[in-house]
Amino acid sequence: MAVAIIAPGAMGAAIGQRLVENGVEVRTSLTGRSPSSRQRAEAAGLQPVSDEAIAACDFILSIVPPGEALALATRLAPVLAQTTHRPVYVDCNAISPATAQTVSMAFPSPQVRFVDGSIIGGPPKPGTRGPSLYVSGADATALTALNAHGLVVKLLDDRIGSASALKMSYAGITKGLTALGSAMILAAGRHGAAEALRAELAESQPELLQRFAQSVPDMAPKAYRWVAEMEEIADFAGEDAAIRDIYLGMARLYADLAEDQAGDKAKAAHLRAFLQGS
Template structure:
């Protein structure tokens, strides 16, 4: 029986780790210092208690870290201090650079590091999140095997650690920001009594902008006039006391495309121009 340790069983971590029980793994967690809500979650999913982190590091072949991003390095350092020599999966929403630092710390201590990211809602009878993994091939295969046939669907990425983290943040940059921007848009519309009309416009769409990559070059070509429009939007938001930062930031991004006016770029060219400031 493979033993999997989970650090720490939040709503996502507990649900993901518990899926490994379906493949016969024992799932351990450390109750020390954890909240009542976390303890209840662990009981709900039937997780086994480890006395402390030292016991988890000794008993587990795989340790999965799913914690707040700000704590990812601290958690990894604590595991490294226990001389963990198994597979450490960092599944947190962290930058590739931070992932590199974590990998260095744990590899030096003797562990094999897998970069992971969970995209989707916590697994359930109706939800099947994807678990993206990058790193050494043998370690990826071992982790994927823990979730084979479960509601957590492993996807292996080539190219070493950092790939899974980059994918998570690329998706998050759109998913999270777009939801915040939607809230700001509706707040502005409601302030002027046109919230229902805005919803009607939105409901007329059937696809996500994130899936419409062919439109990106058109955005670049039109940014010379869209950037001023976003600055007007920022002003309108500020006039009613709403946060204007996202609209202003969108205009700054569009400034990167200042020299693309009415040009017929391909997607690669449009994306490349985002790396250079208008002065360059």
């Protein structure tokens, strides 16, 4: 079995390493990738190859930022159309069901079997089973072969969009809570209420404060990736304008936090000080 993972970011490299450790040959593409991606790929045991060698794999897992999902499918489609073994292309990205349908249409050839996927949970670590890879689509059953090689693949149904819908609703809650907490911590700080807010959360909502203490600092370096994800969730909301506007606002918040991260990190410092009680 040969599996391709594009790209070797934190999640992709960790999933690739899990497969390598369980006897799978894992290939990747380093086209346009950063030096850190190259280092992660090497450390995980992933083999950098050409697009033609990617197309020769049994499974191709697309694990990229949401805004890059369609571009990757469009790039690989002509090469995959030349295959004869009908590889399974799995879009594992945080995209809306409508975007998943659009990505699937990049592969008009019957030579490519498209599966909608979503990853829930953090990158796999030694001693843990996760994360879960939910899959849906007519050919989703094929992915269960990876359960024997260290992954946790969970079947949904035969519809393209079901796995993406699950990811959108789950991330809308989890990353939405992180956005909400960050927004109110910053607002409290601007109005001199940060100390009182933290004390009240510690007394009446200790579980929530503990969650923010973990999720907010972890979010800061990834905020730039979450902008497009919030926009996809807004698209997922469809005609419900109230919900759509909430997540478009969260997208703007994450864009501001990403800009802060690339600049003086003043907002990140305030969030960190609040959560550390300093």
